[in-house]
Amino acid sequence: MSDTIRRTGSCLCGGVQFSVSGAPLRIGLCHCKDCRKAGGSVYSAFAIWPREAFETTGLVSSYGTRSFCPTCGGRVAWVDDNEAEVTIGSLDIAPTDLVPEYELWTSRRETWLHALPDTEQFEHDRPAAHDAEVPTPRSLSDADAAE
Template sequence: MSNDVMRSGSCLCGGVQFRVTGEPLRVGLCHCKDCRKTSGSAYQAFAIWPRQAFESEGITSTYGGRSFCPTCGSRLPSVGEDEAEVMIGSLDVAPTEGLEPSYELWIGRRERWLHPLPDARQFEQDRTAADSAADDGEPEEGREPYRKSA
């Protein structure tokens, strides 16, 4: 194994544990209704890693594409074909080093008492497919939203 950074996390009861290796592809905040409901907070903070950088142990359940522990209900990483979306709050070490959000989604739903993150890209809704790989440039008018993962 390389000398990449390894981060670990788990659910509240410890029945599900996971690890991610290396740096994430991107880090963001989402203010959409689904993220607010599933987190019980005004927003959700997450980081996206390549699927091959993610490992887990334990039994998970899924609802609406979001994974959780069936015992304690904690949100867990949602794993797709290419990417794993990890909730920053589920990581074992806090505060997290090097996981500063570079963008915010669904900013129209952001609470007025929360301020935009300095230097973070602001998206009215979801990122677009063109934004998914490199986080370069603003989304263009007329592009289809991309919600494979945030």
């Protein structure tokens, strides 16, 4: 994947636009309770870029580090000081060439979903050792910790 590629995306109504540049740091699926609730789906497919590769325009609201459009409620990104996590489905061009490398929170995966072939499987979050240079974007939520 080229480091010069620029991808664009938006919320459902188009009021919030964003772009990411270069190759993502990592690509994955997550089955945790937070992702399920935030997206209203049984898992979330996402790609993570360095924070400096992410740009956005338009008015956004946020819930913690998750941002969304205040007009349509469409999810925009999960952003912290180091990284920006973009849901693959919010990108303008589909299908993409972004292929998940791992799955998180497989302990919450629906029984009728199967593990993606050739991907790392994590019962919960990825171990910190996998992210020596870049912190993991999700921390164990109180809701998931209780389960």
